[in-house]
Amino acid sequence: MSNWPVAADYDESIQNPHLNFEDSELKEGEPEYDPYGSPAVRSGNFASVYMLQGPRRKVAVRCFLREIPDQQERYAAISRDLLGLGLPYTVNFEFLPKGIKVQGEWFPILKMDWCEGEQLDKYLERNLENQAKLRRLADKWFEMSHSLRKVGIAHGDLSHGNVMVLDDEIKLIDYDGMFVPRLAGRKSNERGLEHYQHPGRTDNHFGRYLDNFSNWVMYTTLVGLGEDKELWKLVNIADKHLIFSKSDFEHPNRSKTFDILKSHEDKTLRTYATTVENLLQYDVEQIPDFHPDKPVLYPPEAFQAKKPASAGVGDRGGLFKPIDDQTLGDRGRLFETTKKESDRGGLFADTGNEPENKPEQPKSDGISRYGRKLGPAQIAVGSLATVAIIALVGFGVFTSMKHETPESILTDGIDAEKLGKSFDARKKFLLVSDDDKVDAKIRSKAHTLMGLSYAKEGLTKNNKDKMDEAKESFTKAIALDSTNADAFYGRGKIYEARKNFSDAKSDFASSERLDSNVEDYKTALKNVEDK
Structure with a gap:
């Protein structure tokens, strides 16, 4: 035949395995048939499977539905x-x-x-009533993704x-587009199903980072269904998608799915939905490695320098990125939460569905943080309490109030930083x-948060060519948190721009020692070692 076979051609050949297979095991096989007497086939975009x-x-x-010139080489490398x-x-x-053999x-x-x-x-539809099982599957998804990535x-x-899910364990099939180290330097031979892929993905994107976006999409889906079975109403298997679809990624501002997830009562789900939306603004190869405890709560323009390398600092995912085990020592969980407000490490999780730049409610509105209407007397008391807190802060005194805990104060601080x-x-x-009365672990987290805030401030000032102020902010960040690799890197870039290569080398060495997986740190250190 002159053309590549289509699905119907394979349907015909598969019915005579002894004639149309050369492999001895397949020759002796008997195809599965559907109720209508035709070979049962599971068809995808690129192959028919029997x-x-x-x-x-x-x-x-x-059986492949299109010709791929280097297909044999690719599968040999994958194998x-x-x-x-x-x-x-x-x-x-x-x-x-x-x-x-076909025709x-x-x-x-x-x-x-x-x-x-x-x-x-x-599997998901069958277990919608068993949400604990779906939450466990989400955890297993992370384990699977981590095993492949490493x-x-x-x-x-x-x-x-x-x-596929077999005995509640994950199995992956279809390796046509798989990246393995032996294939480095080649282009991708497919772009994956569009409802799970970044809309900016092209054939040029082919590397270990390839699953980062779809991992977040799938994990958010599993977490969502594990919290709220009503989200199944967003699923459309006929259109080949679960909760998210291609249109959500192409038009997030008009997306019903994002609206629902970002306004959901579950804090974790809001956090992960915000992450997926923000990742749409990243270049595919720059999307950070997927990790549930490291959500991406800022779009790239919030922290990426738009200046030449000599003036900017660079960021590789954000100075204010979520905190890891090394920084907090507890998988990024800022503090204990209730079951419905479970956090899964969403340190900078959104606290609601308000837009980031929404103005604060005037105090005269008489609305409490819980949405209850306040009476005149309560408003007056609240105003006096606000004045008292300001006075106490001014004198460096902190007295725990009945309705404020150290955890809620840190949450308010995080919200302020986001704004x-x-x-x-x-x-x-x-x-x-x-406050000496606060648990030492929580106080340590407060130090870390201040360090991150100063590091973020340093990046902002450096982008405005305020290098002296930027250096001071980075130095404060390091003093507060000596494990802040980004702060060392940022200050090192300022030293390098000023030809102070000795101090630059010292700071780059510190950043590389703290996080040896970041290529920018290694490159920066190498560039100044010979100067």
Whole structure:
């Protein structure tokens, strides 16, 4: 035949395995049939998949719907890199160049172990009433993504159709677009299902970062359904998507899904929805590695320098990025929360669905933080209390009030920082850090938050060419938190711009020692070592 086979061509050939397969096991196989007497097929965008019952086991046969010139080389590389890793999330496969005969011509196929599991969407729908099980699946998703990332592998097409669940464990299928280290330097041969992929993804995007966006999409979906089964109403399997769809990513401001998730009563879900929305503003290769305890609560323009390298600091994901284990020592959880306000590490989680620049409510409105209407007497008392707090802060005195806890004060400080009110935020953090009655661990977190605030301020001032003030802010950040690698890096860039290579080298070495995974730190240190 002159053209590449279509699905109907494969349907016909698969019915005579003894004639149209060369592989001995497949020759003896018997295809599965649907109720209408046709071969049961699971079709995707790029392949048709059939199940054959062999003499000893079931086998999946993946027949490709388009020609990929270097397909055999790619699968050989994938096989070699997966071999020996023992990952529990993948299945064994074999690429057969002379796989199936269609109208007298041989075409390649992929022979795979048959996975008996349930496709993800079906598993989710069946377990909507068992939300604890769905929350556990979200945790297992993180474990799976972490296992792949640490060996430099990205699936490339994470979607509900390529995920099976067997005995409540995750199995990945369809490796056509997989990235493995041996394929570094090539282009992608597919872009994945659009309802799970960043709209800016192109064929040029091909690296270990490839799953970062879709991991966040899938994880947010699992967390959402684990908190609220009513979100299933957003799912449309006929259109090949779960909660999110391509239109949500292309037009987030008009997205019903983002509106629902960002105004949801669950704090964690609001946090993760905000993260997905912010990631849409990143270049694909610059999206930070997925980690539930490191949500991205700021779009890139909030912290990325728009100046030449000599004037800017650079950021690689944001000075005010969520805090990790090294900084806080508790997986980023700022403090204990109630079940419905579970945080999963959302340190800078949004506290509601208000726009970031929404003006504060005038005090005369008489609305409490809980939405209750206040009477005149309560307003008067509240005003006097505000004056008293201001006075106490001015004298450096902190007395715990009945309705304020150190945790709520830190939350208020974080909210102020998000609104760009750094001075007000640091006053809140100082109240907690200077109170000897507060638990030492919480006081330490207050110090860390102040350090992050000063580091963010340093970046802002440096972008405005206020290098002396920027250096002072970075120095304060380091004094407050000696593990703030970004602050060392920022101050080092200022030293470098001023030709003070000795101090620059010292600061770059500190940043690289604190976080050896950041390439910018290594590059900066290398650039000044010979000067």
